[in-house]
Amino acid sequence: MSDLNTAMTERYRNSFLMEVEANVEEGEWVKMCMQCGVCAGSCPLGNAWEHTPQKLFMMIRAGKREAVLSSDAMWMCTSCYNCIARCPRGLPITHIMHGLAHYAKRLGLVPKNQPTQQFSQIFWDNLMKKGRVNELKLGLSMYFKDGFGQGIKNAMANKQLGQNMMKAKRMNAMEFFGGHGIKDTSGLQKMIKKAQEIEDAKYQGNS
Amino acid sequence: MSDEKKFAGYICTGCGIGERLDSSQLEMIATREGKMQSCKQHEMLCSSEGVQLIRDDISNEGATHIMIAACSRRAKVEAFNFTEVAMTRANLREGVIWVRPDEPEHQETTQEMADDYIRMACAELRSMKMPKASGEQTLNKTILVVGGGITGMSAAIESAAAGYPVHIVEKQGALGGQAADYSKAIPTRSPYKEPRDTGVAEMIASIEANDLITVHLNSTVARTAGAPGRFSVDIATESGTVNTETFGAIIQATGFKLYDPSNLPQYGYSKSPDIVTNAELEKLVKDANGGPIKRPSDGKEVKAVAFVQNVGQSSTEEGQLPYHSGIGDLIAIKQAMYFKDQNSDCDTTILFNNLRTPGAAGEDFYRAGQEKMITFSKGNVSEVVPGDSLEVKFQDLILDEETSMQADLVVLDVGMIPNSGPDPYAVPMVIDEEDEAAEDTPPPPSVSVDSILNLDYRQGTDLPHLKNGFTDSHFICFPYETRRTGIYAAGPLRRPMDMRQAQDDAAGAAMKAIQAAENAGKGMAAHPRAGDLSFPSFRMDGCTQCKRCTVECPFGAINEDEKGYPMFNESRCRRCGTCMGACPVRVISFENYSVETVNQQIKNVDVPEEFDEKPRILVLACENDAYPALDQAGMNGVEINPWARVIPVRCLGSVSLSWITDSLNSGYDGIVLMGCAKGDDYQCHFVRGSAMAHERMGKVGDTLSSLNLEPERVVVYEVAITDIERAPKLINDMAETVEKIGLSPFKF
Secondary structure, rough: OOHHHHHHHHHOOOOOHHHHHHHHHOOHHHOOOOOOHHHHHHOOOOHHHOOOHHHHHHHHOOOHHHHHHOOOHHOOOOOOOOHHHOOOOOHHHHHHHHHHHHHHHHHHHOOOOHHHHHHHHHHHHHHHOOOOOHHHHHHHHHHHHHOHHHHHHHHHOOHHHHHHHHHHHOHHHHOOOOOOOOHHHHHHHHHHHHHHHHHHHHHHHHO | OOOOOEEEEEOOOOOOOOOOOOOHHHHHHHHHHOOOEEEEEOOOOOOHHHHHHHHHHHHOOOOOEEEEOOOOOOOOOOOOOOOOOEEEEEEEEHHHHHOOOOOHHHHHHHHHHHHHHHHHHHHHHHHOOOOOOOOOOOOOOOEEOOOHHHHHHHHHHHHHHOOEEEEEHHHHHHHOOOHHOOEEOOOOOOOOOOOEOHHHHHHHHHHOOOOOOEOOOOOOEEEEOOOOOOEEEEEEEEOEEEEEEEOEEEEEEOOOOEEHHOOHHHOOOOOOEEEHHHHHHHHHHHOOOOOOOOOOOOOEOOOOEEEEEEEOOOOOOOOOOOOOOOOHHHHHHHHHHHHHHHHOOOOOOOOEEEOOOOOOOHHHHHHHHHHOEEEEEEEEEEEEOOOOOEEEEEOOOHHHHHHHHEEEEEEEEEEEOOOOOOOOOOOOOOOHHHHHHHOOOOOOOOOOOOOOOOOOOOOOOOOOOOOOOOOEEEEOOOOOOOOOOOOOEEOOOOOOOOOHHHHOOOHHHHHHHHHHHHHHOOOOOOOOOOOOOOOEEEEEEHHOOOHHHHHHHOOOOEEEEEOEEEEEEEOOOOOOOOOHHHHOOEEEOOOOOOHHHHHHHHHHHOOOOOOOOOOOEEEEEEOOOHHHHHHHHHHOOOOOOOEEEEEEEEHHHHHHHHHHHHHHOOOOEEEHHHHHHOOOOOOOOOOOHHHHHHHHHHHHHHHHHHOOOHHEEEEEEEEOOOOOOOHHHHHHHHHHHHHHHHHHHHHH
């Protein structure tokens, strides 16, 4: 359990709903859900999730902190915005889902093998190195995330695609060695660091 | 005006009547067969010129009875409004030319139809008298309001504002009723975010300051006798004194009681003082006086409260309410707000299954509750376990799991039970024999309900109920009417409602009470035949004291004297004629509507001989719904069979069996009776008329078999005003039936 998680558990012992209100982006909307279930019915991936938004919001009100924050549901959202368009109460459901995902990630409660959150982490790390996404390395990182052997298999399976992309000059093998970036990488890293400090301070203040 | 009758006929040739029909033949029939002393044609009778023609004849020629052959009796009523004469209308437009195709091969039958309607209108006119008030009427403007709660006070204030003196009789020692104990009320004004002040104190103050309103506290109604315009009411005080006052009309606003949840052991109501009903919570909140709300057992400030919704309501189980009061969820939101506003950091959870927030305030108030962090959980409560902290066990219906929550206080949403007094028509409980065999079963508890109005009526002491104890009224058309003319029900004894609805209800009932008092003063019917001066008269020398009229009158208008003869109370009467239909010896009649007026119409239809192969179908159509439906069929060009002859009746309940037997005897081939819907969802304007007719016609099969006729020849239907396609089809179906089974053998 992360330190932040421990602190949050202490602070909001009785009301997970209040914790969500204070810490999750757009979290103050959760209490306005009237449990009609239109979001659940509208979600194109609805039956692939562990919990629908409707259920997730009810779990928040029922204080099921662990179950909500370690759910894979919010990671499965494809941001199609069907739920926002249809919610009769006007809840920004998609944003709440992302807010919950973000909060769960911060608290370190995300299920480790959840692929979308793995991808997000790889993407972020990749981006932070040079200030640009190195597509070759991003692809390779994804191929090899489950070990070397699986990585070779993944690469072979997509061999033809890779060759075609190189022929069409859509991919450059040389990018593997360093690759190009922005002019001032350290400047970007400083900016991000500062932003993270500000955000951390916000959570500390809340906790 | 002398008693001499002078008959005048008028035939309109406008609206295509002149082109489609031979009007000179119609004129000839009116004068020769119909015995009109004069008959005039006009190309547009409803124009000012045409109306003037009739007016001149009335004032210059002394016409006392006029027959207008033009459009339906429901059309142009403002133009053809001659109150000083008796009038009939032959329906040539909607009834004939608009329901028949304009083709040469139909010309003959269409003309025959029109001829018959002229004969019928003339025959009816000849047996009619000019209705006038009986002279028994009295004008008494004072209104009695029984019950001094929100509804009663509003009714009194509204009546007084219209200039009518009011007496309020209240059983308790103070005005205000149940609402007097409430802290706040559901909001009635935008933005519907906060509970509002109940306004009870202001209402009491305005009643006390009003010279037109007299208040009788600690009093009940010991006896109510008389009729609208002359109600004589004994007002008994607790100390035993009795005061007799007279009133023009009465408003019953006796409100409701709350369901007692101690019958439901799972909620533990009787086991812990911290489990309270929604009404009891209001008292706790009032006691807190703006400070934190404390629980009754130990006076601890409430930190967690659970509202259990729908307790003993919308249930199919014995001993619970089969209906839902509708406003319980709004009340719970309001009450949860008390805790959010008065107690610091209090968890408020509303456990509902179906959240209902009706009315203008509903959705906004629900949102406001959510904004205040009231938790709404969809769940079925299975048990409330008493203890220092109460445990509420419930099935969470969204998360689909058995779970529970802790609370310092549990509030039960119990339903409203109308306080309407005993039902005069209640069926005594029948114990079937199998139950009696089991000797150890105790007899069912007998519930005695005290009478509220103590009516001195033959038909019982109180207002009849519809179901579940709510007073009967014509829900769609005349919601405040009860089945006792001049006595109006308002507030939750009609249906469950909140304070705002009760106030609207009270205003409506007050207006109706004023109308009833005024009309009683003029000898006119109050509704639905408002303004009708005719009333039934009883030829007592023919009466056999069978009591059918006194029993079957849906409105309790007829009492009995010591010898069992009917004693009619004109202003209680709604002029439906159900008594006329009930009377087996035909001694009851109205001046302008009687067994004779309809019989004459039936007899004067020209019934062709059998080999002509032109059947005749008699249609007796209720003038409230079925007849307008047929009129609209005409307007929409729906075809009606040319063999049909339609006679409007005041209510199917007024149909005398003699009309059926006489018409069958004189060679009619089929009879179609059209009344309104009956039963719990009845639409009969006279409540029981249609049901009575169905019952009476159930026995007509015997008559038919004694005449050796097929039972299919007489059919009774329930027709709604919207049955524009169906009503004509029912007539056309009968024509097909006649074709199948053959013509009546009774033709001459």
